[in-house]
Amino acid sequence: MNDNTERNLALSHMSVAFIAFLLACIMGVYQVLERSGLFSSLDSPSVYFASVSTHGVLMAYVLTTFFIMGFGYYTASTTLKMPVWNPKLAWGGFWLALFGVVLAAIPLLTGLASVLYTFYPPVQAHYLFYLGATLLIVGSWVWCGIMLMMFYQWKKENPDELVPLAMFATAANALLWLWTSAGVAFESLFLIIPWSLGWVDTIDPGLARTLFSWTLHPIVYFWLIPAYTAFYVFVPKQAGSFLFSEEAARAAFLVLVVFSLPIGFHHLYMDPEQAKGWKMLHGIGTFVVTIPTFLTGFTVIASLEIAGRLRGGKGLLGWIGSLQWTNTMVLSVILSLLMLIFGGFGGLVNASYAMNAMVHNTAWVPGHFHLIFAGTTVIMYFAIAYYLWPILTKKPLISNNMALVQLWTWFIGICILTTPWHVLGLLGQPRRISSVVYNNLLTLSWQPYELAMIFGGLIMMGSGGLFVYVLYKTQFNPSAEVFEGSVEYAEPLHKPTDLPEYLNDFKLWNKVIAVLMAVSFGIPILQFFFMDTYDSSAWGY
């Protein structure tokens, strides 16, 4: 099959993602330096908050969305062995999303959108920022449509077969993203854009926060699913083994999609506009959504254990040493799981309704999500990129050793950056401050941790730079040597037979999601219409 279009789509999307990533890394280093207060020449809240806003948007929205779209197009065409449906539309989505990013970048970089990537109103940015962000989402909906179209076309042509696992996960993610992005899209279209354009003077911050919380949790699973996809479909093969259980993999993806949606109120535990019963309900759902992650850990580690034993590892833990640590995919999954263990522990603390009060909006929170996003998730983006780049560019990876050094340094950098961040949170430091000016003895205990974070940030920037360098050198290698490999997906240990249709389709789950969303968000959203709520004042920001 001639897959030039698919390779081009994948490369273009991922290149945008990684350029955004590199820019955001540089901003990250500036931020740790500025925040430490050691360099008075850097101190500037206006530059700092413009930088934090841009860093968040680039990492959380641009890196992720473009990476996921590019990875999805290539996964769909290689697993289903069919060309991308309507490539012109796919390119349309790409350019629309990119146009949105450029539009949002103008106010971001000129300090007119220093509202951070969560843009909680009534702090207001220039309307181009909200329009740009909305266009990015609309562009990504094109991708969702194409993924689901291909999923159902293939099912129609192969009615008695199982959709390959990689495509099942990708289509699940597309469905998840459609549901997820609806919350922020409502907020943007009905509240924020009319208000930022000056059509209305005031906005209801409680309703805006409630709608944003709809998006705020499942969006992290949208980012995480490609990492889990790589865990299940690439890792076992690269480790020289089999996927321990395909049934468990499918179940894990389904529970992730269904239960990550109706639980957003754990971001609102400390908010006065929602009642405790709803918070508890969402809190219970939050614990349910840890189950697929525990299951994923089990299945992936079991697959790795088989690999280690096949390679001659003996004893209870001997198989770990005999894994192929020099394979970028294998090394990444080991480091990713290590970070997942610690990050998951922190996540359980955050999820604990009431205990959350001790860490809410403290430095613990960015510590947590850098560990689990920049750590667990992004290290798998690296692994996927190292694996796909030679296939997409038809040039061999310039240096496996450089890639290994890059992965190790990223892991070390994350540990040095996020451990102090967690401690700072427990010591009461708020997140989202540009400098410490509180006249209180408590702040003295924060200083050594601020210092440590600088080293973490510097190591991560070096590592991020090395990552982009390796990809760049691979792609633009003048040598005529051609890389012939193609994507290989892992085989399950037991070929799944007689799977019920609900493990091969989303129609039922879509209905389940609709019911759960109606139950968990229906009244909490409607209350703003039957209660006497007041908008924020029309002045003062």
Next chain:
Amino acid sequence: MHIDPLEKQWVQVVVGVCALFVGIIMIDALFHGVNAPSNVETIDSAKLHLSEEFGEQNLGVSTDENGHITVRMVAGRYSFFPKNIVVPAETPITFRWVSIDVLHGVHVPMTNMSTMIVPGFVAELLTTFPKPGDYPVLCNEYCGLGHDHMWSRIDVIEKEQWSTQQNRATGETES
């Protein structure tokens, strides 16, 4: 469909662990009243100065006839008002927070005195400071370019010292 016996056991363990955590949280919430601040009480942020409760003369610490202490605070860019209050340790205190402008958050480090302050709502919570000391009150939600400077102070004093002061104050009014 193939499910490995080990896998089945693992799922049981995981579900058990999650159920245990949820159970503990629920028992604390339902029987011991350990809840997040969730009173869903609306107020017009633009007219706080006209409201009885959050008029300037009523801000800060007040004690009702039963001796229960309520602290009423207003958050606005960039401080909490009143800027310095004194409360006793080891005494339940109700805090009521409102915002006059944008979204704020407030946390007294090392304590569970933590809540978001959303314009249009009163955020209420009940807490007890176990130890006396000089506690900073920090804004922990980004509220604008001066966010770093948004903080105030709570002096938590010994319970006995508080009662002496209270008695003296009441004594003065009576005489």
